[in-house]
Amino acid sequence: NAGVTQTPKFRVLKTGQSMTLLCAQDMNHEYMYWYRQDPGMGLRLIHYSVGEGTTAKGEVPDGYNVSRLKKQNFLLGLESAAPSQTSVYFCASRSQEGSPLHFGNGTRLTVT
Amino acid sequence: AQSVTQLDSQVPVFEEAPVELRCNYSSSVSVYLFWYVQYPNQGLQLLLKYLSGSTLVKGINGFEAEFNKSQTSFHLRKPSVHISDTAEYFCAVSRANTGGFKTIFGAGTRLFVKA
Numbered sequence: 462n463a464g465v466t467q468t469p470k471f472r473v474l475k476t477g478q479s480m481t482l483l484c485a486q487d488m489n490h491e492y493m494y495w496y497r498q499d500p501g502m503g504l505r506l507i508h509y510s511v512g513e514g515t516t517a518k519g520e521v522p523d524g525y526n527v528s529r530l531k532k533q534n535f536l537l538g539l540e541s542a543a544p545s546q547t548s549v550y551f552c553a554s555r556s557q558e559g560s561p562l563h564f565g566n567g568t569r570l571t572v573t
Numbered sequence: 574a575q576s577v578t579q580l581d582s583q584v585p586v587f588e589e590a591p592v593e594l595r596c597n598y599s600s601s602v603s604v605y606l607f608w609y610v611q612y613p614n615q616g617l618q619l620l621l622k623y624l625s626g627s628t629l630v631k632g633i634n635g636f637e638a639e640f641n642k643s644q645t646s647f648h649l650r651k652p653s654v655h656i657s658d659t660a661e662y663f664c665a666v667s668r669a670n671t672g673g674f675k676t677i678f679g680a681g682t683r684l685f686v687k688a
Contacts, residue, residue: 465616492674501582503663503678504617519675551616558674559605559624559667564616 463487467552467565474542474572482537482568484552492555493535494519494562495527497548504551510535542572575600577666579679587687588656594649594682596664606647607665607676608638617663623647634658659686 496504506519508527553562580595609617621632628640
């Protein structure tokens with residue numbers, strides 16, 4: 462049982478390049494989330510999804526897009542990377558209200 | 574909107590000493606409260622959660638937390654820490670009965686356990 466799997470683990474981009482981060486969960490969870498973690502700021506919610514085919518904005522959505530074409534996958538896209546997007550990105554999922562979040566191991570992204 | 578404040582960014586403590594990591598939240602409605610732990614280069618793992626009922630909640634690794642509604646606090650405690658408890662700890666709140674069940678995190682408290 463893999464839980465939540467994120468790929469890639471590390472990536473270095475130049476300013477203006479694009480990329481997609483993939484999150485896959487095998488727990489049949491309805492709800493999926495993308496967070497970014499920056500020193501001293503905790504985790505901030507970028508986008509989330511309440512089910513297949515749905516997405517919604519979180520606290521810091523600008524510069525990111527997401528898609529949830531399949532229930533088990535939640536993709537995070539950066540169309541034109543900026544140095545301010547250098548961060549560690551975490552995907553998480555949960556089954557229902559009140560249930561805890563299950564996290565992936567993160568993707569460390571550096572934009573130069 | 575809800576928010577979470579972790580009052581200490583770093584807490585150094587000697588091995589076998591007790592520790593308390595403080596967390597306050599703001600919300601005008603019912604909430605669910607969580608503590609997560611993050612070891613280096615890993616994702617977050619659940620330590621414990623409060624949904625309803627008894628205000629004293631016990632979690633894994635000997636940690637416990639007490640929900641205080643009047644003070645809007647959810648402080649994490651352990652009576653005797655080990656070196657292996659060195660990690661970053663996050664308090665989080667999820668507002669009950671909202672679409673998406675979004676969870677908001679505090680800035681984290683880095684616990685250093687010294688020999």
